[in-house]
Amino acid sequence: MTGLGWGVKSLGRHPLRTALSLAGIAVASAMLLDMVMLSGGIEKSFSDLLLARGYQIRLTPKGTLPFDTEASIGGASHAVRTIRADSGVEAAGAVLGTSIYGRAHDSLVTLFGYGIQPEAQGIYQVTAGADLAPGDTLGVLLSETAAQLLGAAPGDTVTLVGRLDPQMADAAVGRRLAVRGEVRWIYDYRGQPSVGTVLPVMQRLGRDAAEDRASLLLVKVADGAAVEDVAARLRERFPHLEVSSVADLVVQAKRRLVYFTQLSYVLGGMSLIVAVLLVGTLLTITVNERLGEIATLRAIGVSRGTIVRQVFAEGTALTVLGAGFGIVLGLATAEYLDAILTSFPGLPASFSFFVPRADTLGLAALVLLVTGSLAGLYPAWLASRAPIAATLRAEAT
Amino acid sequence: MLVARDLRKDYPMNGETVHALRGASLTVEPGEYVALVGPSGSGKSTLLQIVGGIDTPTAGTVEILGTRLETLSDRELTRLRLTRLGFVFQRFHLLPVLTARENVELPMAEAGVKGADRRARARRLLDYVGLGHREGHRATQLSGGEMQRVAIARALANRPAVLLADEPTGELDAATGQEILDLFRRLNTDGTTLLVVTHDERLAAQAGRTVHMLDGRIVSEAAAP
Amino acid sequence: MISALCLTLALVQATEPPHPSTGIAIERAVAEQLDLGVGDTVRLGAAPESLPHLAVVSAIYEPRPDPAEVSRRSLRVRLHLPDLAAVLGAPDRVDRFGVGLLPGVTPDSAAAVLNRSAFGFRAHPSATIASESSQTFKVVSRFHRAIAVITIVASAVFLLCIMLLKVEERRLDAAVMRFVGVRRRTIFGALVLEAALIAVLGSALGAGLAFLAGAATNAYYREFFDTELIFSLITPRIVLFSVCLSLLLGVAAGALAAWRLVRTRPMALWGRA
Numbered sequence: 001m002t003g004l005g006w007g008v009k010s011l012g013r014h015p016l017r018t019a020l021s022l023a024g025i026a027v028a029s030a031m032l033l034d035m036v037m038l039s040g041g042i043e044k045s046f047s048d049l050l051l052a053r054g055y056q057i058r059l060t061p062k063g064t065l066p067f068d069t070e071a072s073i074g075g076a077s078h079a080v081r082t083i084r085a086d087s088g089v090e091a092a093g094a095v096l097g098t099s100i101y102g103r104a105h106d107s108l109v110t111l112f113g114y115g116i117q118p119e120a121q122g123i124y125q126v127t128a129g130a131d132l133a134p135g136d137t138l139g140v141l142l143s144e145t146a147a148q149l150l151g152a153a154p155g156d157t158v159t160l161v162g163r164l165d166p167q168m169a170d171a172a173v174g175r176r177l178a179v180r181g182e183v184r185w186i187y188d189y190r191g192q193p194s195v196g197t198v199l200p201v202m203q204r205l206g207r208d209a210a211e212d213r214a215s216l217l218l219v220k221v222a223d224g225a226a227v228e229d230v231a232a233r234l235r236e237r238f239p240h241l242e243v244s245s246v247a248d249l250v251v252q253a254k255r256r257l258v259y260f261t262q263l264s265y266v267l268g269g270m271s272l273i274v275a276v277l278l279v280g281t282l283l284t285i286t287v288n289e290r291l292g293e294i295a296t297l298r299a300i301g302v303s304r305g306t307i308v309r310q311v312f313a314e315g316t317a318l319t320v321l322g323a324g325f326g327i328v329l330g331l332a333t334a335e336y337l338d339a340i341l342t343s344f345p346g347l348p349a350s351f352s353f354f355v356p357r358a359d360t361l362g363l364a365a366l367v368l369l370v371t372g373s374l375a376g377l378y379p380a381w382l383a384s385r386a387p388i389a390a391t392l393r394a395e396a397t
Numbered sequence: 398m399l400v401a402r403d404l405r406k407d408y409p410m411n412g413e414t415v416h417a418l419r420g421a422s423l424t425v426e427p428g429e430y431v432a433l434v435g436p437s438g439s440g441k442s443t444l445l446q447i448v449g450g451i452d453t454p455t456a457g458t459v460e461i462l463g464t465r466l467e468t469l470s471d472r473e474l475t476r477l478r479l480t481r482l483g484f485v486f487q488r489f490h491l492l493p494v495l496t497a498r499e500n501v502e503l504p505m506a507e508a509g510v511k512g513a514d515r516r517a518r519a520r521r522l523l524d525y526v527g528l529g530h531r532e533g534h535r536a537t538q539l540s541g542g543e544m545q546r547v548a549i550a551r552a553l554a555n556r557p558a559v560l561l562a563d564e565p566t567g568e569l570d571a572a573t574g575q576e577i578l579d580l581f582r583r584l585n586t587d588g589t590t591l592l593v594v595t596h597d598e599r600l601a602a603q604a605g606r607t608v609h610m611l612d613g614r615i616v617s618e619a620a621a622p
Numbered sequence: 623m624i625s626a627l628c629l630t631l632a633l634v635q636a637t638e639p640p641h642p643s644t645g646i647a648i649e650r651a652v653a654e655q656l657d658l659g660v661g662d663t664v665r666l667g668a669a670p671e672s673l674p675h676l677a678v679v680s681a682i683y684e685p686r687p688d689p690a691e692v693s694r695r696s697l698r699v700r701l702h703l704p705d706l707a708a709v710l711g712a713p714d715r716v717d718r719f720g721v722g723l724l725p726g727v728t729p730d731s732a733a734a735v736l737n738r739s740a741f742g743f744r745a746h747p748s749a750t751i752a753s754e755s756s757q758t759f760k761v762v763s764r765f766h767r768a769i770a771v772i773t774i775v776a777s778a779v780f781l782l783c784i785m786l787l788k789v790e791e792r793r794l795d796a797a798v799m800r801f802v803g804v805r806r807r808t809i810f811g812a813l814v815l816e817a818a819l820i821a822v823l824g825s826a827l828g829a830g831l832a833f834l835a836g837a838a839t840n841a842y843y844r845e846f847f848d849t850e851l852i853f854s855l856i857t858p859r860i861v862l863f864s865v866c867l868s869l870l871l872g873v874a875a876g877a878l879a880a881w882r883l884v885r886t887r888p889m890a891l892w893g894r895a
Contacts, residue, residue: 014790016786016882017783017786017787017790020779020782020783020786021783023779024776024779024780024783027772027775027776027779028776030772031772031773031776034772061669062669071668071669074669164743240669258846259843267769267773271776274776274780277780278780278783281783281784281787282783282787285787285790285791288791333768333772336768337765337768337769340761340764340765340768341761341765343761343764344757344758344761345754345757345758345761
């Protein structure tokens with residue numbers, strides 16, 4: 001039976017009441033959506049970031065995370081050769097991160113220096129100019145901010161210096177390098193002035209040349225090889241290093257940002273409660289107001305099932321409409337909240353806390369729809385159980 | 398067609414038992430037009446509700462078209478009300494969010510009548526009660542008399558065997574009430590069986606038989622001269 | 623002048639007999655994790671593969687609760703500067719100097735003087751560093767404020783809705799009062815008063831719930847992060863703000879609904895119009 005949609009149409013009887021309920025559900029849905037996006041966004045965004053260049057395994061000094069401390073790995077080149085020899089490895093490269101300086105006119109600017117192996121790099125994307133060639137000891141790559149600070153562009157020459165000696169007021173080491181290209185360093189925070197050279201050059205600019213040190217080793221697993229199997233072999237081969245797959249690192253990141261995940265659960269739960277209360281309260285009061293009408297419908301032969309379906313449909317329509325507005329509102333507020341959280345100092349510029357995904361949106365909508373509809377169950381039951389004769393007697397007085 | 402035997406109905410009210418019916422028996426034959434009259438609290442409406450299957454007696458039996466109501470489940474009773482009985486109430490109780498035609502369609506939709514068929518029948522019924530031109534108006538846009546006529550059309554939607562009406566002119570002024578009386582007379586002339594609870598002497602006067610109630614009992618019956 | 627050097631250390635419990643010359647103070651969390659006590663000997667080194675130095679645990683300390691460190695769970699130990707420099711193989715190297723100023727010298731002017739003559743380092747007033755290092759909390763604080771605004775909007779709409787429904791429930795009462803000659807103004811006042819009372823009672827209940835939720839939040843996160851930090855702080859100002867807001871919204875919603883009600887004809891309220 002069609003029921004002629006009188007349940008849904010009943011929403012139009014009290015426009016102000018319905019509008020307020022819709023607004024409440026919309027705000028609650030927006031909050032729910034934001035919190036669902038936040039709970040899964042950290043994981044997704046961090047995972048995407050780590051896999052941006054397809055490297056699935058990181059080796060770092062024992063007990064540390066990539067670039068989390070100044071600890072470094074000795075004998076990096078030998079370690080990389082050993083890793084590359086593994087049949088499950090497609091590519092491996094070492095990265096050194098250190099503080100260095102660049103000459104800008106008459107002054108020195110502090111830069112973050114990456115030592116890389118261009119033939120196997122997983123930490124940047126070239127945005128202008130050219131990449132470094134393997135073994136290019138005369139070239140350098142700059143981030144946009146570093147290029148601005150040094151006043152240089154691809155084709156220009158810059159001077160990088162390291163190991164400053166305050167007593168001598170001079171740098172112990174300096175190199176003039178040709179800018180090959182401008183790059184986006186994937187793990188840089190917004191506005192980070194970073195430069196990159198081949199590993200031996202950066203080791204010399206820092207103080208790690210003698211021991212061939214690197215901050216981390218990146219490993220890309222060959223097609224057909226299992227990441228966890230390769231990671232297990234590397235753990236066995238390098239017991240003094242921390243071997244982390246992307247999944248391991250995501251777990252670590254989630255542990256650090258656990259507050260936000262838990263907050264998202266709590267606020268998401270509260271949003272659901274608000275939505276349920278709104279739908280439940282509105283329908284209960286509406287049904288109570290219409291008991292006479294419902295008793296009449298029962299008297300003329302409308303079944304309990306039809307009454308339940310119509311009241312249920314009313315709750316569902318309210319929830320769907322409210323959630324529809326809520327999605328728009330939620331996406332807007334998520335952008336605003338994300339802008340706040342991504343201003344955390346030291347956070348990679350491409351990291352997001354609120355990541356809109358079809359499955360996230362779907363999950364939020366489904367959860368809201370189910371709970372919102374369930375909230376209509378009690379009023380629907382109440383409506384279907386109203387005693388016909390007694391209600392009609394009461395109505396007649 | 399409709400046989401009620403020795404109906405008793407007690408219900409609690411404010412800690413006391415109200416004896417609404419104290420052994421009322423009534424028979425309505427096909428094509429009859431019966432008016433139930435009596436003072437307020439005499440049990441007329443309770444009797445109507447029990448024979449209409451929307452209330453249950455404390456004792457006694459009701460038989461409609463050979464079916465004993467007490468043997469039916471709630472679902473079966475609902476189905477019987479939908480397909481074999483028609484109800485008209487004092488306060489109309491149309492759904493205000495639906496148009497006049499949709500209100501008439503409602504019982505047919507519940508009975509599973511297909512859209513085109515029920516729309517056509519709803520139009521015919523509205524024409525019959527003189528409201529064909531108002532079919533697209535919402536219930537809230539109709540006058541009291543028009544609402545009651547739509548309610549009558551709704552009651553006739555599934556071709557009921559008996560039309561039960563509880564004070565159908567109670568909310569209407571004299572002129573509008575007369576229109577309803579005329580409609581009832583026409584309905585009866587066209588073969589509809591009517592059992593009407595009323596205080597309206599004009600309605601009682603036009604019925605084929607008048608049943609008087611007092612204190613839950615039927616005290617007299619009189620056929621029209 | 624105070625100097626300090628902080629670098630990552632590898633630290634394991636030593637199995638050989640000690641020949642103590644180096645003392646080390648360890649955090650309670652380190653002591654618990656490594657099952658160490660005062661007098662135990664540990665091996666120290668700058669890398670896991672090389673732990674040449676022995677040290678004796680001379681103290682176990684409870685670190686000052688630091689919100690910046692709460693989620694990092696780093697394990698920390700303290701050594702005398704020369705001992706740490708020796709372990710790291712970086713004699714006479716430090717990360718930073720702390721400079722105490724004579725009375726009358728402002729930090730900004732001192733920093734400016736140092737920066738003019740500095741090569742290879744930079745001087746910062748402590749206030750600037752404190753401001754930089756509190757950046758994380760400023761972000762969290764902004765996030766909390768944004769969430770609070772959304773929550774307040776949601777609560778406001780919810781409250782308006784409930785109040786509207788609550789007053790509309792009184793249609794029949796209002797109709798009866800009008801029938802017996804009660805003035806519109808009296809009905810309006812009674813309904814607004816009822817709305818205000820509900821708002822006050824509701825917000826008092828809400829404040830109670832907030833205190834309970836705050837206590838639960840603190841208990842949970844203190845246990846979770848093993849810290850004495852306070853995570854949820856409900857001040858009298860917050861309570862006052864919430865109660866005032868609820869009252870304001872409640873009265874506004876009640877007045878709106880009551881106004882609609884008293885403007886309706888009594889027969890319509892009674893459902894006979």
